Amino acid sequence: MPTWNPDLYLKFGNERAQPAIDLVSAIDIESPKKIIDLGCGSGNSTALLKNRWPNAEITGLDSSLEMIEKARESDSSIDWIVGHIEDLSPNDKYDLIFSNAALQWIENHDRLLPCLVDALTNNGVFAAQVPNNESSPYHQVILRVASNPKWSHKLAAAKNPLTYHSIDYYYELLETQCSSLRLWETEYCHVMDSAESILQWTSGTGLRPYLEALKTEEERNAFKAEALEGYRDAYPVQSNGKVLFPFRRQFILARN
Numbered sequence: 001m002p003t004w005n006p007d008l009y010l011k012f013g014n015e016r017a018q019p020a021i022d023l024v025s026a027i028d029i030e031s032p033k034k035i036i037d038l039g040c041g042s043g044n045s046t047a048l049l050k051n052r053w054p055n056a057e058i059t060g061l062d063s064s065l066e067m068i069e070k071a072r073e074s075d076s077s078i079d080w081i082v083g084h085i086e087d088l089s090p091n092d093k094y095d096l097i098f099s100n101a102a103l104q105w106i107e108n109h110d111r112l113l114p115c116l117v118d119a120l121t122n123n124g125v126f127a128a129q130v131p132n133n134e135s136s137p138y139h140q141v142i143l144r145v146a147s148n149p150k151w152s153h154k155l156a157a158a159k160n161p162l163t164y165h166s167i168d169y170y171y172e173l174l175e176t177q178c179s180s181l182r183l184w185e186t187e188y189c190h191v192m193d194s195a196e197s198i199l200q201w202t203s204g205t206g207l208r209p210y211l212e213a214l215k216t217e218e219e220r221n222a223f224k225a226e227a228l229e230g231y232r233d234a235y236p237v238q239s240n241g242k243v244l245f246p247f248r249r250q251f252i253l254a255r256n
């Protein structure tokens with residue numbers, strides 16, 4: 001499992017927070033007693049849950065010790081657990097199972113998501129957000145650079161690290177299991193300072209498994225330089241010097 005760097009992840013905190021804010025505000029549930037935030041990271045998404053439902057018993061779960069240590073510093077009233085989402089016990093039931101920007105790191109959504117819905121109390125809610133950037137320029141640039149024979153033999157294990165499917169896949173998967181199911185996509189348009197900012201953003205997420213598969217700092221820097229060149233071509237500079245970085249995300253809101 002690659003190591004997460006909380007500081008790098010938090011660098012674009014506002015941009016990364018907005019989808020979680022949008023998802024929390026779309027949840028129609030009055031007073032859930034038990035909530036779990038799966039892949040809670042350093043606790044930003046968990047803080048939104050706590051803010052909306054201050055009386056709930058809230059657990060934040062993440063596989064990264066570094067992230068959980070950072071989260072523990074933020075709020076001692078939340079139960080912070082180091083663990084894997086896949087290992088969630090089917091016997092523990094929750095009124096709200098929330099996950100922002102984490103399920104894409106796990107394969108086999110066909111098994112995982114129905115299990116998560118099964119872990120809801122009666123009328124409980126499963127709310128999740130995963131990216132949908134298969135066709136976006138930054139993803140295409142990463143794939144193109146990584147497929148260059150210069151890199152590909154070193155990156156075999158790092159290929160396709162993210163799992164996410166189309167909206168209609170999630171509809172087919174969950175529709176019969178849920179009393180209601182809302183699915184939608186939003187393309188956020190982040191205003192970045194430069195193509196370097198996009199490189200920094202992706203170094204903390206999508207590029208990370210590729211960089212970690214490379215053995216030396218020199219190789220990682222060379223790989224990043226090639227990605228940056230691709231980003232410069234793909235994301236034109238606006239007249240004020242900024243660069244627009246469209247980022248598509250999809251949302252699942254399912255009631256048991």
Ligand SMILES: C[S@@+](CC[C@H](N)C(=O)[O-])C[C@H]1O[C@@H](n2cnc3c(N)ncnc32)[C@H](O)[C@@H]1O
Pocket residue numbers: 004016020038039040041042043044045061062063064067083084085086099100101102105106
């Ligand atoms: C992009 S961060 C999202 C953090 C937080 N939900 C937020 O909105 O700021 C993804 C998190 O998922 C965690 N993660 C990835 N795979 C996981 C797994 N199998 N089980 C638990 N956590 C996982 C990572 O450690 C990371 O902290």
